[in-house]
Amino acid sequence: MIRLFPNAGGWLEVVCGPMFSGKSEELIRRLRRAEIAGQRVLIVKPQIDSRYDIGHVVSHAGAKMRAVAVENPADIPGLVDDYDVVGVDEVQFFPPEILLILDGLVEKGMRIVVSGLDQDFRGLPFGPMPELLCRAELVDKLQAVCHRCGGPATMTQRLVDGSPAAADGATIVVGALEQYEARCRSCHELAAPGFATG
Numbered sequence: 335m336i337r338l339f340p341n342a343g344g345w346l347e348v349v350c351g352p353m354f355s356g357k358s359e360e361l362i363r364r365l366r367r368a369e370i371a372g373q374r375v376l377i378v379k380p381q382i383d384s385r386y387d388i389g390h391v392v393s394h395a396g397a398k399m400r401a402v403a404v405e406n407p408a409d410i411p412g413l414v415d416d417y418d419v420v421g422v423d424e425v426q427f428f429p430p431e432i433l434l435i436l437d438g439l440v441e442k443g444m445r446i447v448v449s450g451l452d453q454d455f456r457g458l459p460f461g462p463m464p465e466l467l468c469r470a471e472l473v474d475k476l477q478a479v480c481h482r483c484g485g486p487a488t489m490t491q492r493l494v495d496g497s498p499a500a501a502d503g504a505t506i507v508v509g510a511l512e513q514y515e516a517r518c519r520s521c522h523e524l525a526a527p528g529f530a531t532g
């Protein structure tokens with residue numbers, strides 16, 4: 335396998351950005367290219383992400399690639415032992431243990447491509463993302479199109495029953511209609527704590 339960093343063994347790539355910025359699409363594109371070059375590729379994703387299809391990563395644009403859902407980061411090394419390139423989708427949902435696990439795979443010479451939200455709906459760092467961004471050899475921060483003004487969007491807007499969610503809002507609001515939009519920094523809104531339905 336041709337190495338991007340010849341003396342470094344493997345390496346870590348991060349693809350991040352808000353919702354609707356094409357992260358999963360980009361992850362699939364990178365792994366597909368490696369596959370065409372004859373490399374063995376596998377995508378893993380957290381079990382909690384039951385969007386669309388549990389056995390695949392599916393982008394909003396419809397690109398699709400087989401993926402293995404894992405509950406615990408410690409299960410990943412056993413699954414990916416025979417692969418050259420490992421993708422991790424929705425990496426922000428994994429607990430901090432994912433950092434050491436992925437480091438170990440990189441040490442073994444694997445190319446790891448992770449994709450996920452860098453910020454939560456409050457605009458705060460999401461899970462293990464800050465550390466992954468710090469450790470990565472390559473980082474790409476994708477933008478979406480702001481749903482409100484059409485400018486470049488870097489944030490994810492959470493709406494509960496059509497209104498901006500509060501920063502202290504429950505993660506899951508039973509019976510409420512929850513929606514997400516991509517927004518730029520100036521269009522992104524958070525309701526005052528305890529004010530909105532979120």
Ligand SMILES: [Zn+2]
Binds near residue numbers: 482484485517518519
């Ligand atoms: Zn905007």
